[in-house]
Amino acid sequence: MSYLEVFSKILPVVILFLVGTVFRKFHFIKVETIEDLKKLIIHVSLPALLFLSFSKTNFESKHLLIIVAVFAAVLVALLIGKGIQSFIGIQSSYFPLLLTNFEAGMLGYSIFSVLFGEEHIYIFAIIDLGQVTFFYLVIAGILTNLRDGHSTKKEQFTSFMKNPILLAVIFGVIVQKTGFITFLSGNPLSNSILQTAALIATITTPLICLVIGYEIQIEKSSIGKVVKVVVIRMMMLFMFGLLINNFIINRLLHLDQLFMAAVITMFMLPPPFVIPLFIKGEDKENRIFVNNVLSVHTVVTIIVMMFVGALFIK
Secondary structure (H helix, E strand, O other), rough: OOOHHHHHHHHHHHHHHHHHHHHHHOOOOOOOHHHHHHHHHHHHHHHHHHHHHHHHOOOOOOOOHHHHHHHHHHHHHHHHHEEEHHHHHHOOOOOOHHHOOOOHHHHHHHHHHHHHHHHHHHHHHHHHHHHHHHHHHHHHHHHHHHHHHHOOHHHHHHHHHHHHHHHHHHHHHHHHHHHHHHHHHHHHHHHHHHHHHHHHHOHHHHHHHHHHHHHOOOOOOOOOHHHHHHHHHHHHHHHHHHHHHHHHHHHHHHOOOHHHHHHHHOOOOOOOOOOOHHOOOOHHHHHHHHHHHHHHHHHHHHHHHHHHHHHHHO
């Protein structure tokens, strides 16, 4: 597929980003409203989309290897971040955390579904499970320690088990494996519930795009450090993505190109947008630095994905 055709696919996302930016510039939507929309996406519409996707998909045991591989990749990325920090010259405690994990929920799912279709969203979700697990079991604890000075393993595990995305995937797999989805779709009353979930799922991508566009703000104060972080992160994670695709997806599991596209899409995403929420309000320097990394990386991701889409879309 030509770059122009891929651009035409991703252009609606870009337009919605711009609409979100206009909403912020002219104060059409309040910041509090954006926070409420995030809750709606993460706790309602995205779980509905993932539940429906996995309820129609045969999740196989071999997919667990992908989850483990992604988990290992983000762990290595964190360790590399800690190892190179002194050489890079960026003193922020958040630097290693900006080299690991991905903003799948608020960006990855929308990009992947636009480029490759919502019917294949389960593939991206399989890739996502490894990094989501790592975030809640490791990164969330580190962020909490940086903010509060302590965090318990019980709190981390509880947070992980309450993750709505994880729960949606688990329930989707259960109803598919048990065949209960056939009963639900065959009964008029229960099928109406599934149809309701499908309607709710359709708002996911446009809402995500509006929210991201609203929050993209780039300040010049730390742009040098920001560009350095984005370049290091994208080069390193792109190499990790290629390794997973070559040895796990292609040679070992013999999966199709959509799995490879999902891996590259994931590994080109910016760090989790939730990181700034863990930074103390008075720590303005780190907050500006992290927000700038997220904003610049998001813009670069959109551009890069046009080329990635051209490689994988037939």
